[in-house]
Amino acid sequence: MALTSLQDLFVEELKDVYSAEKQILKALPKMVKNASSPELGHAFESHRKQTEGQVVRLEAIFQELGESPGRKKCKGMEGVLAEGEEILKEEGDEAVIDAALISAAQRVEHYEIAAYGCLRTYATLLGQTKAATLLGQTLREEEAADQLLSKLAEGGVNEAALSASEDSGDEE
């Protein structure tokens, strides 16, 4: 594959984010299962459903372009999710683990925000208004997911994690 045009780059990055979304879809049920806070579990579950819709949007864009998602693997998301998986294996205080899950999930959202921000800009420049609209919708969902995670962290999870270490006394 050669990047000789912005269109080439657009298609390559679409394939990359498609792979990222597919990987996220596999990871989110584990996040739901491991969240202790019900609000956090609901946030992960509702973002999982949203992510299914994001995959459908990408498929619509591929169809419109006459391209296929192919087999490209998003190595960046693979790495981000591998770090998230490490948290799932940890034992410890529920609130601290919830804080860690939020931190990991926000890394995912920020990665996606970067990807969709670039993609929407390219679509606009290329005059692909329908794709730009769809990519903009997903971008706003990722931003909202990120903001909700911040709200949950700042609205109690981080404080609970902070007092967990106080409760455990001399434990490391």
Ligand code: FE
């Ligand atoms: Fe997404």
Ligand code: ZN
């Ligand atoms: Zn990637």
Ligand code: FE
């Ligand atoms: Fe997301």
